[in-house]
Amino acid sequence: MADLLTIENLGNLLMLIFLQAVLGFDNLLYISIESQRAPVAQQRSVRFWGIVLAVALRIVLLFTMVELIGLLSEPFFILDFEGILTGGVNFATCVFIFGGIFIIHTAVQEIGHMLTIEKLDADLSDKGGKSAWKVIMLIVITNLIFSFDSVLSALAITDVFPLLAFAIILSGLAMLVLADGVTRFLEKNRMYEVLGLFILLIVGVVLLGEAGQAAAHAAHDPELALRVFGYEVVPMSKTTFYFSVVVLVVVEIIQSGYTRKLNTERRTGARH
Structure with missing residues (x-):
């Protein structure tokens, strides 16, 4: 126990907590959106x-990775x-690859659903279209x-299992605390659900890029980097990803404010 209480391990723990918080944002967003498909x-x-x-x-995945990291990292097939x-x-x-395709498919499917509904009220009443256990399994x-991305990133910082497990538990507690609030915000501001789905779409692309260099x-x-038609598959940098997210959020905020202003002016003009 005393071996864990070192300045180096404390610094690594703080880095791990920050890493889990940053990488957990898109996960929390997905949980908040997907949970709305269950019965209210x-x-x-x-x-x-x-x-x-x-x-x-x-x-469990972390423990497996720590024990089998050598076996899991070696290429088992050469294209x-x-x-x-x-x-x-x-x-x-x-x-x-599986994760990127799965997330892109989910985002495109939900965006397509939003485009095909005829009435918003009908969409809201149809939220409980999936069983609770099916949604839990998807989550x-x-x-x-x-997790695979965050676990690999965490292992790059330290291989001390107790520190890694503690950081993951803290991130889980944070998601439990924030999940209801994020869901309520999306329910009251449904335009941000569309924004969230497009962010998930970008996340899927990021994962496909990570596959190229894994x-x-x-x-x-x-x-050993993947090359498609001679072009190397290069992952999107975290800076580019978060910049894209910030741009999407800023555009949505400006557009929402502009729409409210136009609606106010139209109502004022109609009264006159």
Whole structure:
């Protein structure tokens, strides 16, 4: 126990908590949006159990990664379709590709649903279209996909399992505290749900980009990077990702304010 109480471990813990908070934002956004697909009376319990199960499985994933990191990082297949598709494939590559496609599919499906509804009230009453357990399973699976990125990033900081587990538990508690508030905000400001879905779309693209370099980074061999039609698949930097998110939020805020101003002027003009 005394070995854990060092200045180095304290610094690593603070870094891990910050990392989990930053990387957990998109996860919390997904949980808040997806939980609204469950029956209204069960949405809060869906968020609670989805987060609790996801955090527990994230710790299991972390333990597995710590024990098997060498085996999981080695490429198990080499793509050699010259000029079309080349590069190495490891476990992380598969997770990132599956996760990126899954998240993009979810976001596009929900955006398409919003475009096809005829009445907003009908959409609101149709929120409970999925069973509670189905939504919980979707939240858990997606959380694990998001977790892979954060677990790999965390392992780059330290391999001390108690520190990693404590940071994950703290991030889970933070999600439990914030999930209801984020959901209530999205319900009152439904235009931000669209914004959230487009952010998830970008997250899916980010994960696909991470897949391109997963095997190369693990083996420290640039030649194992995925290349499609001769072009290397390069991940989006975190700076670019968060800049894109900030731009989307700012545009939405300005557009919402401008729309309210136009509606006010129209109402004033109609009265006169």
